[in-house]
Amino acid sequence: MKLKYLKLLGVIMAFLLCFLIHFLYDLAPSFITSVIAPVNESIAEHMKILFGSILFSGVIQKIIVKVKHLPYKNVCISNVVASLLSIPIFLIIYMPIYNAIGENLLLTIFLMLLVIIISQIITIFIINIKKDLHMENAAILFVIIIYMVFAVLTYDPPEQSIFMDPITLNYGIKK
Numbered sequence: 001m002k003l004k005y006l007k008l009l010g011v012i013m014a015f016l017l018c019f020l021i022h023f024l025y026d027l028a029p030s031f032i033t034s035v036i037a038p039v040n041e042s043i044a045e046h047m048k049i050l051f052g053s054i055l056f057s058g059v060i061q062k063i064i065v066k067v068k069h070l071p072y073k074n075v076c077i078s079n080v081v082a083s084l085l086s087i088p089i090f091l092i093i094y095m096p097i098y099n100a101i102g103e104n105l106l107l108t109i110f111l112m113l114l115v116i117i118i119s120q121i122i123t124i125f126i127i128n129i130k131k132d133l134h135m136e137n138a139a140i141l142f143v144i145i146i147y148m149v150f151a152v153l154t155y156d157p158p159e160q161s162i163f164m165d166p167i168t169l170n171y172g173i174k175k
Contacts, residue, residue, distance in 0.1 A: 039154055
C-alpha cells in the first residue's frame with residue numbers, strides 16, 4: 001500500500017470518527033467518555049473530536065502498517081504530533097470566522113475536514129524522518145498527558161469564552 005493511499009484512508013477514517021466521537025459521551029456517559037468526547041457544545045470541548053479522530057485513525061493506520069509489513073516509520077509519533085497540531089491549526093482558521101459570523105455547522109464540518117487533510121500531510125513529513133524508537137514509545141506518554149489535560153479542562157475549565165457552552169452558558173461538564 002502506497003503512503004498516499006494510507007493517508008487518504010486516514011483522512012476518511014478520521015472524518016468519519018468525528019461523528020462518532022461527537023456523540024460518544026451522550027451515548028455512553030462516563031468519566032472515560034467525558035475525557036475523550038465533548039460533554040457540551042463549547043469550542044474547546046469540540047477540539048477533543050479533532051484530536052481523538054486523528055489519533056484513533058492513526059492507531060488504525062499503525063495496525064495496517066504492522067499487519068501488511070509496510071516500511072513506514074514513526075507512524076505513532078507522527079499521528080500524535082498531527083493530532084496535537086490540529087487543535088491550534090483549527091482554532092487559527094476557525095476563531096476569526098466564528099467571531100465574525102458565529103456558528104455555521106457546514107463551515108465547521110468543512111474546516112474539520114480541511115484540518116484533518118492538513119494533519120495527514122504533516123504525518124507524511126514525520127513518517128519520512130529517520131526512525132526514532134524513543135519517540136515512538138514516547139507517543140504513548142504524550143497521549144496520556146494530553147488526555148489528562150483534557151480531563152482537567154473538562155472538569156475544571158477556566159471561565160473563558162472558548163470553554164463556555166453557548167447553549168447552556170455553562171463551563172465544562174454539567175454537575
